[in-house]
Amino acid sequence: MKTTITVIAMALLVQLAHAGKDLNEFKDVQKVKVTTHWGDLEVIGTPALETEDFSLEIRHTDSSNKPSFIESNLDKFVSIRRVGGQLFIEARDPVGFESIDMYLRVPSYIKVELELLRGGNILAENLSQGLEINSLNGSVEARDISGNALITAANGEIKASFKQLDAEKPISLVTMNGGVTVSLPENAQRDVKLRSRKNGYVMSDFELGTRENITNLNQAVYSKSPIRNSATINGGGALLYLSTENGPLAIRKYR
Amino acid sequence: MKEQESYEELVEQLKQLPKKEVSSAVNQRFEAMEELWNKETHRKSSNSPKWYGIAASIAALIALLLWWPFGTSIQDHYSAMEDASDKMAIIHELSAKTLQDNDVAWLGDVLKTEENPNIRVFILDLLEIHESAETHDLLNPLQEENVPAVQMAYLNLARQFESEEIMDQLVVFQRRTDLDPSVTEKVATIISEINNN
């Protein structure tokens, strides 16, 4: 009994003590691109003054559905290579039904590009140099972003909140199945293009400047006919493009 | 948090370090230098031949005509960009006007080579809205397209044609085994609509 408890306790301690890989030697890159197949991707921007603010942890779930944090020999699961000012982090091609979840802490001033080729959820938070995401199956959430974002997904909703905007760069959030929600600072100025092919409606905290009739504006009533509208927020500016084949669109004020 | 505060205090201290005034000796040195420059300038202006000004103006005019970027096009700007966001901003600029034939042709070329899927979707959307796409050649890149959202955008554009010209393309595309079910459903719907017409 005692032995069993000790073994379990040690196993738990090992899980908690997952060290991950220190990537601080790459702190001077301009961009990091992460590619994975199956698994969740979490990328958190860290304030640059913090020590050890660039690191990667991996959780591997094997074909029998057993998850474990990888503490050593991470290069068995991911390749990390630098080409000039870019860092590429790539998960290996899936072996069986495995999934590889990645938890990346990255200095918030580094530009981030994420690619999820099969399935998993993506969370990106507190990044300040803009964001590009290409996802397939799973939800995408970008929180407290500064700058702009270009995001595509296939099956999954997209949520993006911006605490600050780059006034000249576009935001494009495109999915096939799922709703799109964007939160913007109150003073955001945007040219808005809204597309929802079916089962859509538009909710907006902002007054939308347009001569067009927006079906079911601010009513959570699914429209059978496509929604295709152009409008402006606060007089217009850079592009805000929200598009889904199937789902509602929402433009919120950032809080 | 305390650590952050002490950093902030240090930054304040750095900003508030006192500054020393430049001594009068240094000021005088500068004044002496200034006098020298003024003498030089006066000497140059009284010596220069009058014809120089005319020659310089003519040269400037020629340079202006040769190198002034008259009508630098949106396409030129796009080619010069590397960042996907900047490129998308340029396409947005184009979207504000009515597309001409050469714009459509150019967008078709961009579709073949542009790597960013958001840009490809936006271009296809633009072509769809303007209903100015007369050639089904625009759909050719669909066969090599792997991003489902972009495939869907191609199919939405294809709907605009609804002719037998594109039937072959759709049938070939439908045979792919890696298509998302939503995309498969869409292709089948369009093929059915064409057949029924």
Added chain:
Amino acid sequence: MKHPTDEQLFRRLQQGDTAVMGTLFERYKTIIYNYFLRMTHSEEDAGDLLMTVFERIHKYQKSFKGKGKVRSWIFQIGNNVLKDYWRQQKRDMDQVYELNNSLEFSGDFSEEKQQDHKMLYKALNYLSLTEKNRVTMYYLLEMSYAEISEAEGISINAARISVHRGLKNLHKLLKNSGI
């Protein structure tokens, strides 16, 4: 009355109005002088370097093509003048050199504040010349990371990291306060 911008002044200078040099000198002398003073700890050398900067501004005025700000261009010249100075002194920019003279200012500061200043100058002295230069460019000259990156020929991120590292090292030095 609205004062002319640096760019407006510079255009007049390039058209032959040398009186502009005097205005530019009045605008920039204190900040550039103090930049050199902090980096050399010598009033004499700081004065010489300040003169060299304005000689170069006058000599190379035509090479400023209007791309970027005049301010950035002037500070870039200052940075180059400093590098030439260190080269003549045979200093390695990645090394720490304890400068002999201490910087002291009389002024309307309490004793405690004067003591803080002294400690901070001393700590700055313990940074490598490169780090000290970049920290000074950022906090005294108020240059942006982009301007520092252009002046130093490094990436913007490298400039940012260098300034942050310098700040972190200063923080550590003052905390440990062996100085």
